[in-house]
Amino acid sequence: MKEQEAKSSSARVDCDELLARLGGWFRARVLLCAALAAVQVGLLHTTYIFLAADVPYRCMVPECEAPNSTEFSAAWTAAALPEHGRAHRCSRRVPLDPTLPCEANSAFSEDAVTCDQWLYASANTIVTEFNLACQEWKRTLVGTIHNIGMLVSLPILGYVSDRWGRKTALILSCVLVGAIGSLKAFSISYEMYVIVEFLETVAGASAFPAAFIMTIELLGQEKRVLTTAFLGIMLVIGGLSFALLAKAFQYWRTFILVVYPPSLLFLLYIYFLPESIRWLLSKGRKEDALEIITKAAKMNDVSLSEETIKQLQEAKAPVEKKEEEVGLWMQVFRSPIIMRRLAICSWWWITCTFVFYGLAINSVSLAGDKYTNYMLVVSVEVIAVVTNALVLDRIGRKRTLLIAYIVCGISCVAIAFVPRSMSWLATLLYLVGKIAITQAFSGVYMYTSELFPTHARHSLLGFCSMVGRLGSIVAPQMPLLAIYVEWLPSVLFGSTALVAGALMLTTPETLNTRLPDTIQEAEELANQHKKPENLEMKAC
Structure with a gap:
């Protein structure tokens, strides 16, 4: 038995080393596909902010x-x-x-x-179209319904991604959000609009998680931070494009017909985007992985050794143990470490979505042009993304996210104590809080994905993101709450961020660790970080 295990282990492939050799055009093609998907998310993810905006x-x-x-x-x-x-x-x-x-x-x-x-x-938003005057709850409900759709979508597409592949999940999300979202332009009632909004989100909420996971599984550990920063900047570009297009096409039906239909072009990814090699090998689909690797090697003029080809042909999917081939969630329930980690990560996500979207939605209520305000709030996200790129690989994931949550918490709570005569200080604190929560949101994507094993990564990341949508479901109601208690939303934003910062002290650092493939490897992350010199070269 030991001889068979040794033979199996020797036949497994070192993914990080292999993918590093297959860089060049192959890597650039995947990054380009992921970048376009991220731009689409930034463009379409919060359209309700303007389409369901209040009008005089x-x-x-x-x-x-x-x-x-x-x-x-x-x-x-x-x-x-x-x-x-x-x-x-x-x-x-x-x-x-x-x-x-x-x-x-x-x-x-x-x-x-x-x-x-x-x-x-004006007649630019659905408030006029469906006569929603003095029904503020109907207007804010659109954002809440949108985020309920995300809660429903994430576990479904997470399952699709882990079962049928990252490529399948990405294409489905990107195409369906455009096809279904376009139907909003033909809404004849408020009820129809809300139903289509929900279906659009169910279909398209998993585009960014699928793109993100595909890219980090493509690149080695030394590239994860840069990849996260790159996709974060693409989200900012999408957000800026959203504001510019919303200003150019202010009537909501026109905006939808201009912005949503181009998403159908993501069907071309069927031919252009390769599947995640790491995912294929984790599923034992060595023939499919070898075909992609061979094409990539030819594209980049890289020669594969006979030993590497032999390893690929004999590669086996990593398993916990034959006798433990049970359902994914049963494996998770049997691991107290993973269960505790799942609960903590879920609170981080609740905090990120609640504060991030809450601040974005409130930005259009600031003094001045709402489109300019939105672009300003989105633009400062670049500061957070660049900061993460500079510090995540230097001071670690935990310390970076801890500081981000604490700074966000203090800034948001402080807003409640700023007198009206010092509105400039309130705006400054607002932007600092937005930068900090963006830094946390960007980092928590990578950190969460590093805490869970490959065969369950998208499902568990999707679960955390799904539970996190409870925050984004509540966030659109904060302007309604502010009508009655003006200072309460900022205090709620700050308090949740401070709790998230405290929980950051309870999880292991993932700096200088390899992506775990099995639950056992995920459980041992803390030991890997403490003794990196004892790490063996980990295979797919």
């Missing part, structure tokens, strides 16, 4: 104007409408003499009545 509106006064009136600010509106707050948009005063034309000096009743008709300053 006021009560229509039928005694003074016709329903099709285009005069939003008439001379008599100051007397007919309450001056401040929600009442200005949801109630009106009745003229004392409805037989006379309404003028600046017209007399109106002191008591206001509830509006049943409204006039809108």
Whole structure:
């Protein structure tokens, strides 16, 4: 038995060394495909911020104007409408003499009545299209439904990725989000729009996880940080493109028809994108892996030794043990270390999605042009991405993410104590918090993927991301909460980040460790980091 295990072990291939030799055009092609997918995610992932954005509106006064009136600010509106707050948009005063034309000096009743008709300053969003005035909960519900779709999607596409491949999951997500999302432009009711929003997200929420996992499985450990930074910058480019296109095509139906259909071009990935070699070997599909490796070697003018080809032909999928070939989740449940790690990672993801999307959504409420504000908030994410690229491989994953969570927490909590007269300080703290949570979000993708084994990596990463969507489900409701308690959202953002920082002290450092292929290897990560000199060359 020991001789057979030794023979099996000797037949396994060192993935990191092999993939490093297959660099060049092969690696560039995969990175390009992943980059375009990341741009698409940045472009389409938060369209509800503008498509379901609030617009100025006021009560229509039928005694003074016709329903099709285009005069939003008439001379008599100051007397007919309450001056401040929600009442200005949801109630009106009745003229004392409805037989006379309404003028600046017209007399109106002191008591206001509830509006049943409204006039809108623009028709650019679904608020006007579906007459959502004074129904703020319906507007914010769009973002919540979007993120519920992500919660449903991630485990499904995670299973698809681990069962049928990273390539399959990536193509399905990228194509379906464009095909289904385009249907929103033909919505005839609010209910139809929300249903399509949900289905779009279920179909497309896993594009970035699939692209990310494919790239880190392609590259060795020394390239993981740069890959994360690269994809992070692609997300920023997608976010900036989203704001620019939203400003150029402000009517929501036009924007959808311009932005979503090009996603169908991702069907070309069937022919252009290779499957993850590491995933193929982990599944025992050595013939498929050898075919891709041979083509890549020919493309990059790299010669493979007979020993390497022999190893590939004889490679076997890493398994825990034959007698332990049970379901994935049963293996996870049997490992207290992985279960504890799964719970902690889930809280990190809840924090990242809650704070990241909460700050992004609130950015359009800041003073000034909402498109410019959104681009500013997205642009500062580059600072976080570059910072991660500089420090993750120097001071480690844990210390970097710990600092990011703590800085974010302190900045967000401090916003609640800034007086109104110092709005510049509140904006500065806001941007610092956004930079810090972006740094944490970017780093937690890589850190989480390094904590789990190859055969379950996408499923467990997808589970953490799925549970994390609880944060993004709540985030769109923060502007609604701020109407009643203005300081509470920023305190909630900060508190969750501080708890996440404390939990960072309980997991192992993954700097200078190889990606684990089995649950046993994942459990031993802490020992690998403590004694890197004792590590053996790990095979696929």
